[in-house]
Amino acid sequence: MLLINCPWCGPRDEIEFTCGGEAHIARPADPAALSDQEWAEYLFMRKNLKGLHYERWHHSYGCRQWFNAARDTVTHEIHATYKMGETPPVVAGEDGVVKGGNS
Amino acid sequence: MADSYFRQTALAPLGLAAKATDAPGEAGVLMSEHPLAEHVNLRGDGASVEFLQVARTTIGYALPTEPNTVTEGTNSRALWLGPHEWLLVAPLGTALVATLGRGLAGRAFAATELGDARAVIGLSGPNARDVLAKSCPLDLNPKSFGPGRCAQTKLSRIAAIIAQRDDAPSYEIYVARSVARYTWRWLEDAGSEYGVAIVAG
Ligand SMILES: [Zn+2]
Numbered sequence: 230m231l232l233i234n235c236p237w238c239g240p241r242d243e244i245e246f247t248c249g250g251e252a253h254i255a256r257p258a259d260p261a262a263l264s265d266q267e268w269a270e271y272l273f274m275r276k277n278l279k280g281l282h283y284e285r286w287h288h289s290y291g292c293r294q295w296f297n298a299a300r301d302t303v304t305h306e307i308h309a310t311y312k313m314g315e316t317p318p319v320v321a322g323e324d325g326v327v328k329g330g331n332s
Numbered sequence: 333m334a335d336s337y338f339r340q341t342a343l344a345p346l347g348l349a350a351k352a353t354d355a356p357g358e359a360g361v362l363m364s365e366h367p368l369a370e371h372v373n374l375r376g377d378g379a380s381v382e383f384l385q386v387a388r389t390t391i392g393y394a395l396p397t398e399p400n401t402v403t404e405g406t407n408s409r410a411l412w413l414g415p416h417e418w419l420l421v422a423p424l425g426t427a428l429v430a431t432l433g434r435g436l437a438g439r440a441f442a443a444t445e446l447g448d449a450r451a452v453i454g455l456s457g458p459n460a461r462d463v464l465a466k467s468c469p470l471d472l473n474p475k476s477f478g479p480g481r482c483a484q485t486k487l488s489r490i491a492a493i494i495a496q497r498d499d500a501p502s503y504e505i506y507v508a509r510s511v512a513r514y515t516w517r518w519l520e521d522a523g524s525e526y527g528v529a530i531v532a533g
Contacts, residue, residue: 237399237414237415238399238400238483239399239400239476240471241469241470241485242469242470244469244486245469245485245486290484290485290486290491291483291484291485292399292413292414292415292417292484293413293414293417293484294414294415
């Protein structure tokens with residue numbers, strides 16, 4: 230069971246949350262200008278990283294706010310949570326190397 | 333307005349009033365159902381100083397801006413549900429929605445009368461915390477959850493709002509009307525090892 234730190238409510242049990250997938254995917258400014266291939270990339274293609282992953286979470290049984298989390302998909306360790314609109318924190322792995330990250 | 337003849341609390345069919353006692357004795361857990369009240373969901377820009385000031389003038393006290401806390405005025409209380417969302421509770425006849433509509437007119441807000449959508453169960457006594465802890469993931473330790481705090485969470489798989497009123501400790505538990513009986517039975521069963529007394533709401 231994970232203890233997830235909601236940026237509003239503080240540490241709460243995992244069962245109150247829903248994971249919303251990869252974070253920081255920018256909607257294309259002019260969708261009409263995109264090819265089908267580019268639109269599909271935006272809609273469907275995700276990183277599926279092994280390691281540090283920046284993702285959206287929803288405190289669905291709590292304050293019902295969306296926020297972001299930097300989570301390791303191997304260890305499930307949540308390195309940081311932060312509000313929507315905030316800059317993703319830089320997280321270094323145990324070896325000191327910054328992995329994953331925002332793009 | 334609908335005829336109030338059939339308007340009754342969610343747990344009225346359990347006949348709790350007839351079972352209520354004035355002398356709970358050694359019971360570790362006291363349970364009650366709160367009488368019908370006005371429940372209003374208020375949404376507005378909780379980051380706007382101006383909105384918060386006008387809301388304060390309208391209801392007579394400040395809406396809580398600290399997460400998971402409750403503020404109280406002479407005739408109503410406001411529970412923090414989210415950074416831009418509150419639950420206001422007042423006695424029937426307070427006409428909160430009309431008051432909010434007048435006071436906040438011209439601003440971006442939504443005040444929704446929830447009617448009797450939720451049942452409110454009172455749970456108190458020396459073992460009330462033990463009962464909740466059986467199926468609620470909240471940290472109920474008084475250091476993190478004490479009087480004046482509220483939280484939306486899960487209780488025995490039910491979405492619930494839990495607010496602590498005093499150090500007894502006394503809690504009030506808001507659940508959807510449709511699961512009120514399930515919640516009541518569950519709490520009663522969970523409290524049986526400590527002795528449960530039904531008291532007036
Ligand atoms: Zn939250």
